[in-house]
Amino acid sequence: MTTILLADDHAVLRAGLKLLLESQPDLRVVGEASSGLEALDLAARLQPDLLLLDLSMPGLGGLEALPALRKAAPAAKILILTMYDDPQYLRAALKNGAAGYVLKKAADAELISAIRAVLRGEMYVHPSLTRALLDDMLPKPQTAPDAWETLSEREREVLRLVALGHTSAEIAERLNLSAKTVETYRARGMEKLGLTNRAALVRFALQKGILGE
Secondary structure, three states: OEEEEEEOOOHHHHHHHHHHHOOOOOEEEEEEEOOHHHHHHHHHHHOOOEEEEOOOOOOOOHHHHHHHHHHHOOOOEEEEEEOOOOHHHHHHHHHOOOOEEEEHHHOOHHHHHHHHHHHOOOOEEOHHHHHHHHHHOOOOOOOOOOHHHHOOHHHHHHHHHHHOOOOHHHHHHHHOOOHHHHHHHHHHHHHHHOOOOHHHHHHHHHHHOOOOO
16 A cells, blocks of 8 residues: 655645545555645654655745655655646756656646656656756756855845745744845845846746755
8 A cells, every 4th residue: 555645735635636546546645734844744754655745835835845855754755746837846846856746737647647657666747847857958058157156145045035935024033134134135135136026036046956955
């Protein structure tokens, strides 16, 4: 029997996934988590064969939690189930130890196929994103000097947390700063990078591979 831990902050989706998975005679859901921190705790205690992980969850998100989850349950295969079809999220997830990447809009039969594949030791990537992996094999053009390295350590720390989805208040509490100081670091760092909004910052962070640091 293959044991599975579900990590997604939407209870209705988890209920639907559990019904789908347990319609298979050899699959059993042994735990459900609604955040990255809860997933870490349950993964360490339950040691599931497979962890079905959403990337976007409150507090500690799936992408941020991936390295710790691999340590908490080293034998578990981690399969990402997400709404994000951006190739940069795929690259970041695979770089941080995910064994597969499935889009929520294509769940059901594809999800079962993906689970079977990763349990066999294979990698599964949603077909619409496989081109991104092929592109990674092509020679990369030379790039301009790295603007990220011109930021101070604190600016990099704040921008990484912003890209991970944390609010200024959450970052302030985590770094023991005032919210106003966090906003100053954020604005200064964004200006140095030539970025104008959070979406551009997320794309930049994914390209740099800094979200799993």
